Amino acid sequence: MTATFKKEVNLVFECETGNYHTFCPISCVAWLYQKIEDSFFLVIGTKTCGYFLQNALGVMIFAEPRYAMAELEEGDISAQLNDYKELKRLCLQIKQDRNPSVIVWIGTCTTEIIKMDLEGMAPRLESEIDIPIVVARANGLDYAFTQGEDTVLAAMVNRCPKKDQLTKPLQAVSFIDTDSLQKEKGPKYDSINHDKDLVLFGSLPSTVVTQLNLELQRQDIKVSGWLPSQRYSDLPILDSGVYVCGVNPFLSRTAATLMRRRKCKLIGAPFPIGPDGTRAWVEKICSVFGKQPQGLEQREAEIWKGLEDYLQLVRGKSVFFMGDNLLEVSLARFLIRCGMIVYEIGIPYMDKRFQAAELAFLEKTCHDMNVPMPRIVEKPDNYNQIQRIKELQPDLAITGMAHANPLEARGISTKWSVEFTFAQIHGFTNSRDILELVTRPLRRNNSLEGSLGWTQLVKSTV
Amino acid sequence: MKLAYWMYAGPAHIGTLRVASSFKNVHAIMHAPLGDDYFNVMRSMLERERDFTPVTASIVDRHVLARGSQEKVVETITRKDKEEQPDLILLTPTCTSSILQEDLQNFVNRAATESKSDVILADVNHYRVNELQAADRTLEQIVRFYIEKAKTQNDLATIKTEKPSVNIIGIFTLGFHNHHDCRELKRLLTDLGISINEVIPEGGSIKNLKNLPKAWFNLIPYREVGLMTAKYLEKELNMPFVATTPMGVIDTAICIREIEAILNFTNQSKIDKEPYNFEDYIDQQTRFVSQAAWFSRSIDCQNLTGKKAIVFGDSTHAASMTKILAREMGIRISCAGTYCKHDADWFREQVSGFCDSVLITDDHTKVGDMIARVEPAAIFGTQMERHVGKRLDIPCGVISAPVHIQNFPLGYRPFLGYEGTNQIADLVYNSFTLGMEDHLLEIFGGHDTKQVITKSLSTDSNLTWTIEGLAELNKIPGFVRAKIKRNTEKFARENNISEITIETMYAAKEAVGA
Numbered sequence: 001m002t003a004t005f006k007k008e009v010n011l012v013f014e015c016e017t018g019n020y021h022t023f024c025p026i027s028c029v030a031w032l033y034q035k036i037e038d039s040f041f042l043v044i045g046t047k048t049c050g051y052f053l054q055n056a057l058g059v060m061i062f063a064e065p066r067y068a069m070a071e072l073e074e075g076d077i078s079a080q081l082n083d084y085k086e087l088k089r090l091c092l093q094i095k096q097d098r099n100p101s102v103i104v105w106i107g108t109c110t111t112e113i114i115k116m117d118l119e120g121m122a123p124r125l126e127s128e129i130d131i132p133i134v135v136a137r138a139n140g141l142d143y144a145f146t147q148g149e150d151t152v153l154a155a156m157v158n159r160c161p162k163k164d165q166l167t168k169p170l171q172a173v174s175f176i177d178t179d180s181l182q183k184e185k186g187p188k189y190d191s192i193n194h195d196k197d198l199v200l201f202g203s204l205p206s207t208v209v210t211q212l213n214l215e216l217q218r219q220d221i222k223v224s225g226w227l228p229s230q231r232y233s234d235l236p237i238l239d240s241g242v243y244v245c246g247v248n249p250f251l252s253r254t255a256a257t258l259m260r261r262r263k264c265k266l267i268g269a270p271f272p273i274g275p276d277g278t279r280a281w282v283e284k285i286c287s288v289f290g291k292q293p294q295g296l297e298q299r300e301a302e303i304w305k306g307l308e309d310y311l312q313l314v315r316g317k318s319v320f321f322m323g324d325n326l327l328e329v330s331l332a333r334f335l336i337r338c339g340m341i342v343y344e345i346g347i348p349y350m351d352k353r354f355q356a357a358e359l360a361f362l363e364k365t366c367h368d369m370n371v372p373m374p375r376i377v378e379k380p381d382n383y384n385q386i387q388r389i390k391e392l393q394p395d396l397a398i399t400g401m402a403h404a405n406p407l408e409a410r411g412i413s414t415k416w417s418v419e420f421t422f423a424q425i426h427g428f429t430n431s432r433d434i435l436e437l438v439t440r441p442l443r444r445n446n447s448l449e450g451s452l453g454w455t456q457l458v459k460s461t462v
Numbered sequence: 463m464k465l466a467y468w469m470y471a472g473p474a475h476i477g478t479l480r481v482a483s484s485f486k487n488v489h490a491i492m493h494a495p496l497g498d499d500y501f502n503v504m505r506s507m508l509e510r511e512r513d514f515t516p517v518t519a520s521i522v523d524r525h526v527l528a529r530g531s532q533e534k535v536v537e538t539i540t541r542k543d544k545e546e547q548p549d550l551i552l553l554t555p556t557c558t559s560s561i562l563q564e565d566l567q568n569f570v571n572r573a574a575t576e577s578k579s580d581v582i583l584a585d586v587n588h589y590r591v592n593e594l595q596a597a598d599r600t601l602e603q604i605v606r607f608y609i610e611k612a613k614t615q616n617d618l619a620t621i622k623t624e625k626p627s628v629n630i631i632g633i634f635t636l637g638f639h640n641h642h643d644c645r646e647l648k649r650l651l652t653d654l655g656i657s658i659n660e661v662i663p664e665g666g667s668i669k670n671l672k673n674l675p676k677a678w679f680n681l682i683p684y685r686e687v688g689l690m691t692a693k694y695l696e697k698e699l700n701m702p703f704v705a706t707t708p709m710g711v712i713d714t715a716i717c718i719r720e721i722e723a724i725l726n727f728t729n730q731s732k733i734d735k736e737p738y739n740f741e742d743y744i745d746q747q748t749r750f751v752s753q754a755a756w757f758s759r760s761i762d763c764q765n766l767t768g769k770k771a772i773v774f775g776d777s778t779h780a781a782s783m784t785k786i787l788a789r790e791m792g793i794r795i796s797c798a799g800t801y802c803k804h805d806a807d808w809f810r811e812q813v814s815g816f817c818d819s820v821l822i823t824d825d826h827t828k829v830g831d832m833i834a835r836v837e838p839a840a841i842f843g844t845q846m847e848r849h850v851g852k853r854l855d856i857p858c859g860v861i862s863a864p865v866h867i868q869n870f871p872l873g874y875r876p877f878l879g880y881e882g883t884n885q886i887a888d889l890v891y892n893s894f895t896l897g898m899e900d901h902l903l904e905i906f907g908g909h910d911t912k913q914v915i916t917k918s919l920s921t922d923s924n925l926t927w928t929i930e931g932l933a934e935l936n937k938i939p940g941f942v943r944a945k946i947k948r949n950t951e952k953f954a955r956e957n958n959i960s961e962i963t964i965e966t967m968y969a970a971k972e973a974v975g976a
Contacts, residue, residue, distance in 0.1 A: 019518050024497025046557035047473035052500050069466040074589040086463035109495040109558040140495035141524050402502035409512035429968045458512050
């Protein structure tokens with residue numbers, strides 16, 4: 001064990017640049033189309049992309065979602081057909097059938113490789129068909145899984161209104177009563193924060209949005225808007241002087257765009273995952289807004305008290321993150337605080353600047369809990385990781401879906417990493433849900449092994 | 463460009479990988495960007511595979527793209543050669559990487575010199591063929607490669623087995639009830655005194671491909687995958703094949719008779735032996751072992767008379783099902799269709815005379831529209847038609863891929879052979895309302911659909927919900943809303959809160975474990 005799990009004093013970063021698996025970044029359409037209720041997502045790619053959305057994510061067109069594939073065929077690839085005309089034809093059809101407030105074009109690896117000029121075509125087509133078109137390059141050449149959301153949000157930053165603009169996002173107002181909108185928006189921007197606006201970015205289900213808003217409201221801080229908003233026509237005002245803070249660790253491009261294009265002030269905080277993270281996140285925002293946190297410590301303590309039954313199950317247990325959704329550092333930090341030992345944090349991409357506060361918090365947590373620092377392995381090699389898992393025999397491996405069954409068959413308890421992407425894990429209120437997920441395989445396998453007495457379900461050893 | 467929401471058959475590389483990962487000790491390398499490697503997820507999840515899927519993605523990222531991918535691909539191949547020591551490494555691009563127009567054959571040649579295992583490039587056009595065509599092509603390519611290799615090495619096993627024997631070609635991973643069908647076919651063939659020489663690709667070893675010619679003939683249960691291989695073996699080694707799918711009592715009998723003819727032809731030289739005759743076996747199985755023939759005659763099924771159904775699926779299953787329903791069950795088929803557009807002529811010919819119309823399309827919306835128009839009493843289709851049926855309140859039996867986790871039952875559910883006829887009869891029976899039920903429904907005016915009045919445990923009503931609280935409650939998905947409401951009210955009562963706000967709701971949630 002010591003060979004691969006040395007006691008480190010500082011965080012160790014490695015980059016294996018291996019062959020690893022994550023879901024394609026175009027998966028973000030699966031949650032973003034639900035989040036932005038008046039949107040339509042058009043993924044411009046091949047049959048491979050379409051089959052992925054249909055299969056791996058299990059999202060069929062069952063609910064007639066507001067997304068579709070623009071499937072590139074041989075004629076498109078060999079440039080025998082005119083991209084602009086083809087996209088116009090499809091977008092007109094979408095406009096007629098669904099009439100969305102915005103069409104988001106999701107570029108893929110294929111549009112990158114054939115160098116389709118989506119950014120060039122969008123403004124032309126937008127003015128021609130009179131629907132805003134946002135272009136995001138959620139391709140697997142540059143990004144992994146959840147970073148797809150990052151590309152979409154970064155693209156949307158440019159569509160957020162500025163304070164001096166009376167109109168809402170470009171052209172989206174045509175059928176909305178502007179007066180009532182102004183009335184609605186009006187009071188939001190004065191009141192309690194005194195001219196300091198706070199916009200949070202990251203896509204979360206509306207109930208979690210409410211919870212985090214309430215959490216800040218308790219500290220007398222009013223959230224003036226979220227990116228993305230529930231409706232495209234309600235995108236928040238972004239201007240210089242607006243404070244922005246992220247809720248997800250994979251949004252580094254969005255953060256950079258907010259700072260560069262809108263001169264917003266980024267609040268760099270740990271992410272509001274787990275009671276410890278949520279408290280640190282709220283505290284950081286409070287400090288920027290010059291507020292003394294009220295009852296926060298007590299609130300955190302109460303949440304921890306409520307988690308005690310789960311904590312008893314995880315204390316002293318070890319966990320191995322193979323790396324998938326870029327939530328790994330925050331989750332690892334929370335689990336270490338819960339008393340777990342983290343052997344390895346695999347992560348597809350590590351932006352040390354955007355995650356700086358989270359990394360420092362991880363380091364502090366390790367010191368506080370007196371456990372060794374985990375290795376952070378960027379772009380891990382899944383084959384090597386399996387060898388390490390074999391050697392370390394962690395109590396739990398958090399893995400992609402392709403590795404879960406084979407590991408279970410070899411007696412390693414696993415949890416799908418994607419579940420943390422889709423479950424509600426942010427804020428004080430949902431801390432329990434994280435532990436519910438983490439402990440499920442432990443509870444289940446405990447009860448099975450107790451009565452059945454076998455763990456290995458493959459003929460030869462690993 | 464095509465606006466697409468859903469597809470029946472996947473992209474070509476999926477077919478190639480299905481074939482490669484079905485063989486034992488074959489490793490496939492996907493030359494693809496991150497995210498294109500979801501095949502591993504599909505196989506691991508759907509087949510509940512215990513072993514790691516023998517497919518590795520050689521990731522193409524911006525870096526690799528800039529430098530050229532040769533180094534990366536060759537390195538991945540040679541590395542897997544050492545780590546897994548496979549007999550064969552198969553390289554495939556995806557739709558995406560195939561447009562890079564790299565000389566992948568050259569990569570393969572280079573890697574082959576450094577590897578112990580054989581290395582080949584799957585030769586498939588990713589924009590012209592679908593999953594099934596690619597699987598057919600890849601299987602043929604692998605078989606051809608090893609037959610030719612054996613020929614040059616002079617160890618091709620050309621001497622036929624003493625007793626009749628068969629190769630079953632086209633059973634593979636992620637197929638529709640393929641494992642069950644294979645077991646049933648083995649049983650059927652054993653009953654006929656025919657031994658199984660090789661089953662490929664599922665569970666087969668490429669080292670044994672040189673033994674394929676030992677069999678007397680090849681059996682191709684599904685025409686989507688295996689036909690190309692059978693034709694190659696016929697042309698190259700003069701091996702006869704049977705491609706009649708033994709599905710339903712009539713086609714199973716036809717299949718057995720074709721086998722009989724081949725055995726007798728092969729056996730000609732051995733004058734002293736009696737000719738093979740399976741008629742007694744067919745008769746016995748049809749009338750007494752399989753329950754299907756009796757079932758459709760039984761009084762229970764009289765109500766099937768004149769019922770309308772629609773059939774849609776891959777060409778093998780849709781054609782067979784159409785014939786079974788029309789000939790063996792006396793059901794009227796308003797429309798039979800397939801998404802295997804490349805096989806349209808064969809399909810039309812097979813179902814002609816058994817249905818009112820034929821629909822050849824890979825556009826699921828056309829199938830849905832057709833179903834809505836015809837309003838059949840039952841549908842026999844894919845998961846998509848099942849979904850359409852749910853929306854229209856028409857029962858649907860699933861008879862064909864694309865596969866779904868439900869198509870991997872743990873119990874024995876073949877569609878082929880005589881046990882398959884029973885399964886299909888059950889499926890048909892469960893898809894229609896039959897017998898007395900039909901009349902009772904008429905008498906009582908449909909099923910009792912009255913809602914069960916929701917039980918509420920909160921008896922005292924001194925609790926009020928604020929408007930915001932109620933709005934928040936309504937955001938919670940319906941199936942857990944009542945539980946959350948109950949828990950919140952319980953919490954409120956315990957804490958002497960009379961007005962429930964959003965804060966109360968979340969405080970209640972946080973307090974659950976306390």
